[in-house]
Amino acid sequence: MNTRLDRAPTQGTLIHRFQSVTEPLDWVRLFPAAQPVELEIGSGDGGFLYRLACADPGRNFVGVERLLGRARKLDRRARAAGLANLRLLRIEAGYLLRYLVPAESLQVVHINFPDPWPKARHARHRLVSQGFPATLHRLLAPGGVVYLRTDYGPYALQMREVFGECAQFAAVETPAALAGILTEFEAAFNAQGKATFHAAYQRD
Numbered sequence: 482m483n484t485r486l487d488r489a490p491t492q493g494t495l496i497h498r499f500q501s502v503t504e505p506l507d508w509v510r511l512f513p514a515a516q517p518v519e520l521e522i523g524s525g526d527g528g529f530l531y532r533l534a535c536a537d538p539g540r541n542f543v544g545v546e547r548l549l550g551r552a553r554k555l556d557r558r559a560r561a562a563g564l565a566n567l568r569l570l571r572i573e574a575g576y577l578l579r580y581l582v583p584a585e586s587l588q589v590v591h592i593n594f595p596d597p598w599p600k601a602r603h604a605r606h607r608l609v610s611q612g613f614p615a616t617l618h619r620l621l622a623p624g625g626v627v628y629l630r631t632d633y634g635p636y637a638l639q640m641r642e643v644f645g646e647c648a649q650f651a652a653v654e655t656p657a658a659l660a661g662i663l664t665e666f667e668a669a670f671n672a673q674g675k676a677t678f679h680a681a682y683q684r685d
């Protein structure tokens with residue numbers, strides 16, 4: 482299968498131009514090849530997704546990032562490498578998951594170092610909270626997996642708690658090869674000697 486850009490990328494950028502923010506996305510129309518889709522929420526500077534996309538041309542990778550500067554950084558890098566299996570969505574992740582991702586259309590979701598909201602009065606803003614497993618259960622294909630990472634201990638406990646309470650997900654191991662692919666934030670935490678937590682859950 483040809484995974485290089487033999488078609489022009491969308492107007493010279495891999496950042497998707499939404500035609501509608503009310504109609505669900507059709508992944509098949511975003512990519513040259515119909516393949517399993519992996520989504521990273523809060524892809525940041527994008528080194529993690531870039532490496533996944535380079536390593537696995539048989540899958541399509543989507544980064545969701547609300548900061549344009551970060552999305553552009555990954556866009557430039559992926560286009561320079563000629564990657565055809567990577568796209569970026571510059572949008573608020575909660576809205577995307579609620580309204581635009583088709584049911585059972587994702588094979589994998591990655592959530593790496595989501596904003597920790599450490600103050601007690603802000604903890605309600607955390608992405609991975611009560612109700613989140615149900616959202617992911619609707620969007621993941623049967624057998625699909627969510628991979629989670631955080632540097633913030635209380636958030637790691639919260640992640641384990643909310644998925645532990647959801648009978649539709651079972652804890653699984655993060656494959657060593659995947660765990661070895663660091664994100665930019667993780668590399669910085671490692672350099673400071675700070676521990677990071679990895680967890681993974683598979684839907685029924």
Ligand SMILES: C[S@@+](CC[C@H](N)C(=O)[O-])C[C@H]1O[C@@H](n2cnc3c(N)ncnc32)[C@H](O)[C@@H]1O
Pocket residue numbers: 522523524525526545546547548551572573574575593594595596664665666667
């Ligand atoms: C702490 S950084 C981690 C970035 C990257 N995952 C890493 O590990 O290097 C969190 C990222 O998520 C993005 N983000 C936070 N909330 C978001 C939201 N609601 N929708 C989209 N992106 C969001 C931020 O802009 C930021 O780039």
